[in-house]
Amino acid sequence: xxxxxxxxxxxxxxxxxxxxxxxxxxxxxxxxxxxxxxxxxxxxxxxxxxxxxxxxxxxxxxxxxxxxxxxxxxxxxxxxxxxxxxxxxxxxxxxxxxxxxxxxxxxxxxxxxxxxxxxxxxxxxxxxxxxxxxxxxxxxxxxxxxxxxxxxxxxxxxxxxxxxxxxxxxxxxxxxxxxxxxxxxxxxxxxxxxxxxxxxxxxxxxxxxxxxxxxxxxxxxxxxxxxxxxxxxxxxxxxxxxxxxxxxxxxxxxxxxxxxxxxxxxxxxxxxxxxxxxxxxxxxxxxxxxxxxxxxxxxxxxxxxxxxxxxxxxxxxxxxxxxxxxxxxxxxxxxxxxxxxxxxxxxxxxxxxxxxxxxxxxxxxxxxxxxxxxxxxxxxxxxxxxxxxxxxxxxxxxxxxxxxxxxxxxxxxxxxxx
Numbered sequence: 239x240x241x242x243x244x245x246x247x248x249x250x251x252x253x254x255x256x257x258x259x260x261x262x263x264x265x266x267x268x269x270x271x272x273x274x275x276x277x278x279x280x281x282x283x284x285x286x287x288x289x290x291x292x293x294x295x296x297x298x299x300x301x302x303x304x305x306x307x308x309x310x311x312x313x314x315x316x317x318x319x320x321x322x323x324x325x326x327x328x329x330x331x332x333x334x335x336x337x338x339x340x341x342x343x344x345x346x347x348x349x350x351x352x353x354x355x356x357x358x359x360x361x362x363x364x365x366x367x368x369x370x371x372x373x374x375x376x377x378x379x380x381x382x383x384x385x386x387x388x389x390x391x392x393x394x395x396x397x398x399x400x401x402x403x404x405x406x407x408x409x410x411x412x413x414x415x416x417x418x419x420x421x422x423x424x425x426x427x428x429x430x431x432x433x434x435x436x437x438x439x440x441x442x443x444x445x446x447x448x449x450x451x452x453x454x455x456x457x458x459x460x461x462x463x464x465x466x467x468x469x470x471x472x473x474x475x476x477x478x479x480x481x482x483x484x485x486x487x488x489x490x491x492x493x494x495x496x497x498x499x500x501x502x503x504x505x506x507x508x509x510x511x512x513x514x515x516x517x518x519x520x521x522x523x524x525x526x527x528x529x530x531x532x533x534x535x536x537x538x539x540x541x542x543x544x545x546x547x548x549x550x551x552x553x554x555x556x557x558x559x560x561x562x563x564x565x566x567x568x569x570x571x572x573x574x575x576x577x578x579x580x581x582x583x584x585x586x587x588x589x590x591x592x593x594x595x596x597x598x599x600x601x602x603x604x605x606x607x608x609x610x611x612x613x614x615x616x617x618x619x620x621x622x623x624x625x626x627x628x629x630x631x632x633x634x635x636x637x638x639x640x641x642x643x644x645x646x647x648x649x650x651x652x653x654x655x656x
Contacts, residue, residue, distance in 0.1 A: 239320065239558070240320055240321060243316070243317070243320045247313055247316070247317075251309065251313065254309065255305075255306060258302065258305040258306070259302060261631070261633065262298045262301055262302055262305075262631070262634075263298055263302075266631035266633070266634075267631065268294045268297070268298075268627060268629065268630070268631065269629070270282070270628065270629055270645065271629070274629075274645055274649060277648075277649065277652060278614045278618065278648050278649075278651075278652050279628060279644070279645045279646075279648040279649045279652065280628075281293070281621065281628050284618045284621075284622065285621070285622055289622060289625070292371060292625055293621075293625040293626060293627055294627060295371075296367070296371045296373070296625040297625070297626070297627035297630060297634075299367055300364070300367060301630075301631075301634045301638065303360060303363055303364050303367065304638060306360065307357070307360045308582070310356070310357055310360065311353065311357065311578055312575055312578060312579065314352070314353055314356055314357075314571075315571040315572070315574055315575040315578070316571075316575065318349065318352070318571045319555075319559040319561070319571050319572060320559070322559070322560055323352070324349075324559065324561070324568040324569075324570070324571050325559070325560040325561070325568050327344075327345050327348040327349060327568070328341075328345055328566065328567055328568040330344065330345075330348070331344035331345045331348075331567070338401065338404065338405065338408075338567075339401055341567070342397070342400055342401045342404055342567050343397035343400075343401060345567050345568075345570065346393060346396050346397040346400050346401075346570075347393055347397065349570065349571065350389070350392070350393045350396065354389055361385065365381055368479075371625055372480060372625075373479060373480055373481055373623075373624065373625060374478065374479055374480075375476065375477060375478060375479055375480060376477060376478040376479070380477065380478065384441055387440050387441060391437065391440070399425075400567075400570060402418075402421065403418055404565065404567055404570075406418055406421075407564055407565050408565045411564065411565070414545070415541040415542050415544070415545035416541075416542075418541055419534075419537055419538050419541050422534075422537055422541075423534055426530065426533060426534065426537075427489070427530070430487075430488065430489050430526075430530065431488065431489055431490060431492050432492070433487060433488060433492075434487055434488035434492050434493070434494040434496075435488070435492050435494075442473045442474060442475065442478075443473065443474050444471045444472070444473050444494075444496070445471070445472055445473075445474075446469050446470070446471065446472065447469070447470040447471065447472045447497065448472055448502075449502070452470075452502075452507060452510065452511075453469070453470045455507075455511060456470050456495065456511070456514050457469075457470065459511070459514060459515060459518055459606065460495060460518060462606075463518045463521060463522045464522075465486070465493070465495070465518060465521050466491075466493060467493060467494070467495050469495075470495045470496075470497060471494050471495065471496045471497070472496075472497050472498075472499055472502065473496055473497070473498055473499065474499055475498040475499055475500050476499050476500050476503065479500065480500060480623050480624075481498075481500065481623060481624045482498055482500050482501040482504055482505070482513075482619075482620055482623055482624070483498045483500075483501060484496060484497045484498060484501055484510075484513050484514055484516075484517050485517055486517045486518060486520060486521050486526075487526070489526070495514070495517070495518075497510070497514070500623070501513060504619055504623055505615075505616055505619060506612075506615075508607075508609055508611075508612035509612045509613075509615050509616035509619065510616075511607060511609075511612070512603055512604075512607050512609060512612045512613045512616050513603075513616055515602065515603035515606040515607050516599045516600060516602070516603035517599070518602075518603075518606070519598065519599035519600075519601075519602030519603050519606070520595065520599050522602060523595070523598055523599065523602060525595045525598075525599070528595075529595075532588075532591065536584060536588070540577060540580050540581070540584070543580060544573065544576045544577050544580060547576050548564060548569075548572065548573050548576055549564055551572050551576065552564050552569050552572060555572075556569065559572075585637065586636050586637060589636065589637070589638075589639060589640050590636075592640035592641070593639065593640065593641060593642050596640070596641045596642060596647075597642050597646075597647075597650070600613075600642075600647055600650060600651070601650075604651055604654050610651055610652070610654055613651045613654075614648055614651050614652060617644055617647055617648050617651070618648065620644070621644050626644055627643075627644075628643060628644040628645040628648070629643055629644075629645045630643060
């Protein structure tokens with residue numbers, strides 16, 4: 239079975255890689271439709287020939303790495319089960335301690351470490367691509383520091399969640415998914431609350447906006463939108479990237495308005511104010527709240543469907559994998575595989591909802607600022623600095639883009655009438 243698994247998995251993965259490569263580098267059209275030629279949405283009007291060439295190449299390679307990585311985690315989870323690695327991890331944890339609040343975190347640490355090591359080459363390739371095309375500026379040491387921080391934060395959170403989950407599975411084999419969903423609701427709210435003040439500062443240094451006049455104008459916009467903020471934060475991102483960003487995140491007293499220093503360095507004041515108006519639009523239109531509600535609803539459906547499939551899978555293949563049953567932590571790779579596949583299936587719908595929200599925020603921003611020139615200029619500059627493709631292939635757009643394409647966004651702004 240193991241030999242057959244290796245041959246079939248390798249064969250299918252190679253075929254898949256060849257098809258995706260052919261799609262991205264030969265079949266897909268990266269050009270601009272005739273209707274947009276010569277408009278502000280046409281990159282030829284604001285990018286040099288060299289920048290156009292780099293943006294298309296960068297987009298192709300970036301998408302290729304994404305598609306190569308997409309099934310990699312699924313293959314790892316299956317391999318861990320087929321080769322008996324999951325059973326070995328379980329047995330090791332149980333030898334260390336018979337208490338599940340100790341042996342399950344040990345299992346999670348071992349599985350997370352193996353997954354991190356096997357996916358590291360692809361992560362490093364993404365980092366190398368970004369640096370080679372002038373987007374990433376972070377040193378390897380700094381990048382590794384962030385990678386390790388992410389690993390330990392993810393592992394600790396996952397260890398907590400999985401320990402609680404298997405406690406529920408062992409106690410409520412037919413209703414564990416429902417109780418897990420109920421507990422996930424306060425957990426998601428808690429994570430939104432602590433993200434800006436606990437997790438984000440682990441990666442970057444935050445300080446008050448260095449331009450007090452600009453801060454005053456942004457806070458005036460925030461007050462108009464009834465955002466409870468008394469300062470604007472600036473984050474030092476220029477040591478890591480040339481890309482630009484700004485956001486409003488958090489809830490309650492932990493809400494923060496944040497600007498990357500790269501955004502401040504590359505845009506003029508009117509363009510920065512448009513970008514901030516867009517982020518404020520998300521708050522005004524309750525996109526953060528609807529995102530939370532949507533996550534809660536999706537989690538409910540995902541846990542129920544995952545529960546049904548999980549029991550069928552373990553009953554069918556559990557003995558082959560030396561998994562004692564659904565209560566055995568060695569079944570975790572199967573559960574993670576199921577949830578990952580369900581997430582992949584739901585992803586296009588979630589991205590479509592996100593694109594709609596981003597379009598709504600764009601419309602709010604142009605209504606608030608009434609400055610079409612600044613709006614178009616900010617998106618054009620964002621395209622140049624990020625080497626974004628204004629019109630990506632359909633498959634890339636629907637599987638990767640949480641924003642409308644730059645061509646769609648700029649075209650909407652150019653057609654705006656005061």
